[in-house]
Amino acid sequence: MGFLDILYFMVPVSIAYAAPLIFTALGGVFSERSGVVNIALEGLMVMGAFIGILFNLFFYDTFGDWTPWIALIAAMVVSGVFAILHAVASISFRADQVVSGVAINMLGLAIALFLTKMIFDKGQTDFIKKAIPNFDVPFLSDIPVIGPMLFTGIYGSSILAIVAAIITWYVIYKTPFGLRLRSVGEHPMAADTMGVNVNKIRYIAVIISGALAGIGGAIYSQTMTRDFGHATINGQGFMALAAMIFGKWHPIGAMGAAIFFGFAQALAVVGPSIPLIKEIPTGYLHALPYVVTILALAGFIGKATGPKANGKPYIKGSR
Amino acid sequence: MSANMSNRMINLLVPAIAVILGLLVGAIVMLLSGYDPVAGYIALWHGIFGDSYAIGETIRQITPYILAGLAVAFAFRTGLFNIGVEGQLIVGWFASVYVGAAFDLPKFIHLPLAILAGAAAGALWAFLPGLLKAKMKIHEVIVTIMMNYIALHVVNALIKTWSGGGDKTDRILESASLRSEFLSSLTDYSRLHYGILVALLMVVVMWFILEKTTTGFELKAVGFNEHASEYAGMKIGKNIILSMVISGAFAGLAGAMEGLGTFGNMYTRGGFTGIGFDGIAVALLGANTPIGVIFGAVLFGSLKYGSLNMPNAAQIPEEVVQIVIALVIFFVACGYAIRLFLTKISKNKGAK
Numbered sequence: 139m140g141f142l143d144i145l146y147f148m149v150p151v152s153i154a155y156a157a158p159l160i161f162t163a164l165g166g167v168f169s170e171r172s173g174v175v176n177i178a179l180e181g182l183m184v185m186g187a188f189i190g191i192l193f194n195l196f197f198y199d200t201f202g203d204w205t206p207w208i209a210l211i212a213a214m215v216v217s218g219v220f221a222i223l224h225a226v227a228s229i230s231f232r233a234d235q236v237v238s239g240v241a242i243n244m245l246g247l248a249i250a251l252f253l254t255k256m257i258f259d260k261g262q263t264d265f266i267k268k269a270i271p272n273f274d275v276p277f278l279s280d281i282p283v284i285g286p287m288l289f290t291g292i293y294g295s296s297i298l299a300i301v302a303a304i305i306t307w308y309v310i311y312k313t314p315f316g317l318r319l320r321s322v323g324e325h326p327m328a329a330d331t332m333g334v335n336v337n338k339i340r341y342i343a344v345i346i347s348g349a350l351a352g353i354g355g356a357i358y359s360q361t362m363t364r365d366f367g368h369a370t371i372n373g374q375g376f377m378a379l380a381a382m383i384f385g386k387w388h389p390i391g392a393m394g395a396a397i398f399f400g401f402a403q404a405l406a407v408v409g410p411s412i413p414l415i416k417e418i419p420t421g422y423l424h425a426l427p428y429v430v431t432i433l434a435l436a437g438f439i440g441k442a443t444g445p446k447a448n449g450k451p452y453i454k455g456s457r
Numbered sequence: 458m459s460a461n462m463s464n465r466m467i468n469l470l471v472p473a474i475a476v477i478l479g480l481l482v483g484a485i486v487m488l489l490s491g492y493d494p495v496a497g498y499i500a501l502w503h504g505i506f507g508d509s510y511a512i513g514e515t516i517r518q519i520t521p522y523i524l525a526g527l528a529v530a531f532a533f534r535t536g537l538f539n540i541g542v543e544g545q546l547i548v549g550w551f552a553s554v555y556v557g558a559a560f561d562l563p564k565f566i567h568l569p570l571a572i573l574a575g576a577a578a579g580a581l582w583a584f585l586p587g588l589l590k591a592k593m594k595i596h597e598v599i600v601t602i603m604m605n606y607i608a609l610h611v612v613n614a615l616i617k618t619w620s621g622g623g624d625k626t627d628r629i630l631e632s633a634s635l636r637s638e639f640l641s642s643l644t645d646y647s648r649l650h651y652g653i654l655v656a657l658l659m660v661v662v663m664w665f666i667l668e669k670t671t672t673g674f675e676l677k678a679v680g681f682n683e684h685a686s687e688y689a690g691m692k693i694g695k696n697i698i699l700s701m702v703i704s705g706a707f708a709g710l711a712g713a714m715e716g717l718g719t720f721g722n723m724y725t726r727g728g729f730t731g732i733g734f735d736g737i738a739v740a741l742l743g744a745n746t747p748i749g750v751i752f753g754a755v756l757f758g759s760l761k762y763g764s765l766n767m768p769n770a771a772q773i774p775e776e777v778v779q780i781v782i783a784l785v786i787f788f789v790a791c792g793y794a795i796r797l798f799l800t801k802i803s804k805n806k807g808a809k
Contacts, residue, residue, distance in 0.1 A: 177598065226791075227791050230794075231790075231793050233790035233793065236538055236598060237741065237790040238787065238791075240540065240737055241783050241784070241787035241790055242783075242787070244734060244779065244782065244786065245780060245783035245784065247779075248776050248780040248782075249780060251774075251776045251779070252486075252490075252774050252779075252780060253490075255774035256490055256774055368727070368728050369727050369728045372606075373605075376599070376602045376603070380599055383596075383599065419614050419618070420614075421613050421614025421615075421617055422610070422611065422614050424610040424613075424614075425607045425611050425614075428603040428606040428607045428610075429607060431599075432585075432600055432603050435595050435600065436593060
């Protein structure tokens with residue numbers, strides 16, 4: 139297999155794996171830019187993945203080909219609502235945000251598995267009939283080299299993810315809301331003095347992050363696994379969190395990092411059919427994305443410093 | 458007693474209320490899902506205390522929970538959050554089984570060696586996050602999480618290699634086993650083993666390190682205030698690494714208990730054991746003290762084992778108990794709100 143063939147093979151898979159990570163990492167950007175550490179992304183993604191599959195299974199007869207897309211909206215809403223728990227704990231109740239996040243992660247998985255057992259009477263759901271479709275982009279896919287790499291067999295959700303990253307960049311850097319969001323995460327007291335409602339902005343940010351993680355989870359389950367079980371998400375949320383840190387809390391940076399982690403995952407999946415790499419036992423290849431994540435955090439970013447007030451509840455009147 | 462509830466009282470009440478709230482919401486979840494919560498909790502109770510076999514198995518389940526709880530609690534006390542207990546447990550399990558199966562030694566050497574191998578593997582797995590935190594200020598939370606997944610996949614691969622493509626390892630030799638005829642026959646042939654003694658010994662060890670040694674004092678000081686400790690001449694980096702290593706050793710021991718006591722081998726896994734994550738709940742509920750960890754482990758270990766009886770006896774998925782455990786962590790984290798509520802009612806009483 140030639141080098142170009144490998145690229146034609148790898149790049150689409152990488153982008154497919156990146157899409158859920160991009161959405162979820164963007165969610166992380168919203169939350170942490172407002173000053174709320176969101177390690178709960180994993181649980182929120184699990185919830186999204188579960189709701190996506192559930193909705194798809196139950197409403198395929200009603201919505202037909204549109205089902206997977208409407209399932210994304212359903213997942214978005216449910217995970218957004220679920221994120222309120224994290225918001226209440228970390229904003230109003232001044233909980234340790236990492237601990238609250240761990241609780242949400244456990245809770246998300248436990249609720250999803252409980253409902254799976256209740257509804258399907260087994261450890262995983264049925265397979266969905268209609269997954270998110272992939273297609274060749276007209277005209278663009280005919281361009282030599284770039285065409286087969288970027289525009290052939292691409293999932294609609296991947297395009298959506300890139301659009302979402304650009305919109306997030308616009309919202310955070312070019313709108314009044316974005317300015318308030320960033321100020322609340324850097325210096326909440328100053329923002330408060332200027333009449334910004336710190337806690338309200340943070341609530342909105344955490345709910346948005348839940349919604350985006352929900353979409354991310356539903357994309358993953360509706361493109362990759364096509365059913366839901368205990369190992370469906372298996373660390374994707376944490377990887378998205380790492381992508382956010384790697385991208386230095388910037389939407390476009392997070393997108394780039396997510397594509398990089400998507401590539402690492404693609405290597406684990408596609409590896410067995412690539413010369414040289416296929417010599418490595420698949421078990422080790424599965425560990426690769428996580429090794430790459432640590433290496434990325436250790437080697438390339440240097441000192442990662444998040445928003446200044448990240449992780450600190452805002453208590454009016456205290457310095 | 459003064460008009461206001463004492464601080465000590467409130468500190469004890471917060472976890473108690475968190476547990477009650479957790480069980481209450483669990484009941485509501487069952488009710489809303491069309492199950493009978495009373496039947497569910499009765500089944501849970503029987504699953505824990507039903508007969509001597511259940512009690513033996515419950516104590517067996519509590520054993521790794523104590524050690525996982527110690528691991529999380531020790532790190533917490535020194536200002537670190539070790540979410541990597543799960544991965545450290547998995548490598549500890551594998552290392553102990555490997556030593557238990559690959560060497561042929563007299564029991565008084567073999568068993569301690571196998572247990573130590575587990576502790577060493579766990580310590581090694583925690584060393585790297587500690588090192589990265591100390592040298593490069595990379596947050597230990599994200600690194601330990603990644604180490605969990607690496608442990609899972611690498612150990613699965615090692616088991617495959619060892620067994621020539623199979624999905625479980627050889628059994629450990631009798632000379633490395635924690636199994637106990639006596640404890641087992643006492644509890645109607647449950648899998649109860651001597652690991653519980655190891656776990657309780659480690660509770661004492663943790664207490665001793667933290668409260669009676671200079672090292673422990675330094676570790677706590679660094680966790681409490683890094684800058685002040687540095688000013689006082691303590692080496693921050695060294696203490697962070699040491700703390701992670703000790704924490705990882707406890708976690709590795711938890712794995713060794715599973716390998717040398719409960720199962721006697723190891724098999725490939727599709728997902729995590731969950732013990733490491735539940736260890737976070739154990740530590741939080743026990744306020745990160747050695748004695749508190751025992752209480753937390755008894756509670757969550759019992760709930761976890763007892764829940765296995767729920768599908769059979771009450772047709773309720775056992776995951777409902779995992780929901781309860783997650784809720785308890787959540788409510789403990791929200792301790793501020795509970796405290797506020799308690800102070801308010803105690804003030805109202807005082808006013809009368």
